[in-house]
Amino acid sequence: MIALKNVSKWYEDFQALHDCSVAVEKGEVVIFCGPSGSGKSTLIKLINGLEDFQKGDILFKGKSIRDRDVRLPEWRRRIGMVFQHFELFPHLSVLGNLTIAQQKVLKRDAAEAEHKAMALLDRVGLRAHAGKYPSQLSGGQQQRVAIARSLSMDPEVMLFDEPTSALDPEMISEVLAVMVELAQEGMTMLCVTHEMGFARQVADRVVFMDAGTIVETAGAEAFFSAPQSDRARDFLGRLLL
Amino acid sequence: MFALEWDTILAARSIIGAGIAVTLQVTLVAIVGGIAGGTVLAMLAVSGSRPLQLFSKYYVALFRAVPLVMLLLWFFLIVPQILRAVFGLSPSVDIRLVSAMVAFVLLESAFFAEIIRAGIIGLSKGQFHAAAALGMTRYQSMRYIILPQAFRAMLPIMMTQCIVIFQDTSLVYVISLGDFFRNTVSIGERDGTLVPMLLLAGAVYWAICSGLSGLVRFLQNRTAS
Ligand SMILES: Nc1ncnc2c1ncn2[C@@H]1O[C@H](COP(=O)(O)OP(=O)(O)O)[C@@H](O)[C@H]1O
Ligand SMILES: [Mg+2]
Numbered sequence: 020m021i022a023l024k025n026v027s028k029w030y031e032d033f034q035a036l037h038d039c040s041v042a043v044e045k046g047e048v049v050i051f052c053g054p055s056g057s058g059k060s061t062l063i064k065l066i067n068g069l070e071d072f073q074k075g076d077i078l079f080k081g082k083s084i085r086d087r088d089v090r091l092p093e094w095r096r097r098i099g100m101v102f103q104h105f106e107l108f109p110h111l112s113v114l115g116n117l118t119i120a121q122q123k124v125l126k127r128d129a130a131e132a133e134h135k136a137m138a139l140l141d142r143v144g145l146r147a148h149a150g151k152y153p154s155q156l157s158g159g160q161q162q163r164v165a166i167a168r169s170l171s172m173d174p175e176v177m178l179f180d181e182p183t184s185a186l187d188p189e190m191i192s193e194v195l196a197v198m199v200e201l202a203q204e205g206m207t208m209l210c211v212t213h214e215m216g217f218a219r220q221v222a223d224r225v226v227f228m229d230a231g232t233i234v235e236t237a238g239a240e241a242f243f244s245a246p247q248s249d250r251a252r253d254f255l256g257r258l259l260l
Numbered sequence: 261m262f263a264l265e266w267d268t269i270l271a272a273r274s275i276i277g278a279g280i281a282v283t284l285q286v287t288l289v290a291i292v293g294g295i296a297g298g299t300v301l302a303m304l305a306v307s308g309s310r311p312l313q314l315f316s317k318y319y320v321a322l323f324r325a326v327p328l329v330m331l332l333l334w335f336f337l338i339v340p341q342i343l344r345a346v347f348g349l350s351p352s353v354d355i356r357l358v359s360a361m362v363a364f365v366l367l368e369s370a371f372f373a374e375i376i377r378a379g380i381i382g383l384s385k386g387q388f389h390a391a392a393a394l395g396m397t398r399y400q401s402m403r404y405i406i407l408p409q410a411f412r413a414m415l416p417i418m419m420t421q422c423i424v425i426f427q428d429t430s431l432v433y434v435i436s437l438g439d440f441f442r443n444t445v446s447i448g449e450r451d452g453t454l455v456p457m458l459l460l461a462g463a464v465y466w467a468i469c470s471g472l473s474g475l476v477r478f479l480q481n482r483t484a485s
Contacts, residue, residue, distance in 0.1 A: 069393065106386040
């Protein structure tokens with residue numbers, strides 16, 4: 020479904036990714052972890068073209084992002100993305116956040132967009148908050164709205180970049196619950212997270228990154244119980260302290 | 261003595277009224293045109309295209325560097341020629357109002373462009389990414405996500421700029437366009453009541469500007485809370 024082939028990326032003359040290759044099949048849940056600054060966010064952003072890259076290729080359903088007839092807005096519409104800091108639109112109500120792109124990008128009419136939005140809010144347990152503004156919600160609620168907003172575009176893949184790391188501990192589980200449900204429904208997910216419980220529960224594979232390289236790829240259970248590389252062992256050791 | 265002056269003012273009210281109409285027309289066109297032009301320039305400034313960025317940058321730098329009075333005189337001398345050549349207007353058509361408006365719109369576009377651009381780059385990069393990630397085009401994310409937030413953040417500064425424009429319109433006297441200020445002065449000169457007339461003009465500008473400033477402060481407090 021998604022494949023990175025020998026991708027290298029530089030910011031000016033700093034190389035953020037070295038020759039990274041990953042393939043994610045339809046319905047798979049792949050967790051990306053690694054120390055801060057290892058290039059996880061960069062890799063996730065490349066997949067929907069929020070950053071460009073200099074070497075290698077990225078494929079979505081066999082089509083290269085570099086193909087001449089690829090339109091990036093349509094490419095991104097099919098790939099949902101959830102950010103660490105939610106990035107809800109503060110000038111729009113919760114309902115507005117969920118309908119604006121449906122109406123402007125997918126050209127759905129207001130009633131249809133609203134119907135879809137309310138169904139998704141129901142699903143993340145926030146129907147009663149449709150009329151509020153993002154600033155009136157807790158962090159956990161905002162992130163659930165952000166997930167619902169992303170789903171409103173009917174994405175075929177979802178990218179998550181540390182969706183719970185800006186949350187107070189007591190709000191993490193409500194967001195993870197939504198993500199677990201999504202994974203169990205068969206959504207293809209690429210998720211940067213250090214939530215080990217979540218990873219063990221839903222991950223098909225774990226990709227461990229360090230200093231811009233993919234150091235190790237393994238099944239979730241194998242990775243957590245017996246990491247192969249020293250760097251991964253080190254990292255897990257520090258995470259558990 | 262005061263009764264006498266109120267009489268002259270009353271007698272001259274149609275001239276003063278015509279002046280107020282000119283002042284308000286130039287102010288309004290400058291604000292509306294300046295915000296429209298400034299929005300376009302600000303969008304060019306943050307666009308992906310280097311030539312468009314440079315165009316916006318040099319436009320803003322040029323118009324902010326030229327004194328308003330000089331701009332007004334240029335446009336008074338040049339625009340009439342162009343308009344007459346293009347539209348075949350007869351030389352008797354009074355073109356001063358139009359040239360003043362054109363000069364103000366071009367100038368204020370540069371000022372509003374800077375304000376709006378500051379509003380845009382003050383937003384977090386994540387907002388651009390979030391809009392793009394939903395499949396919005398550059399234009400759609402500007403139109404529905406970025407600009408509404410930039411305008412909201414910059415509203416007090418834009419209001420202040422509107423007050424400055426209102427005051428600056430009095431400079432149209434250099435092209436002998438009869439705005440409120442110039443007409444008030446003319447009557448004063450004609451009737452030998454220049455000092456009271458200047459006081460009257462000052463009082464009117466003061467009343468309007470402090471009213472608007474009060475509104476700005478109100479909006480600032482509201483956005484702050
Ligand atoms: N816009 C940028 N410009 C320059 N360097 C960047 C930029 N974004 C990230 N980097 C650098 O690239 C490296 C990887 O960053 P990032 O992908 O954010 O890592 P992670 O998400 O794993 O913490 C870091 O060293 C970071 O400083
Ligand atoms: Mg990161």
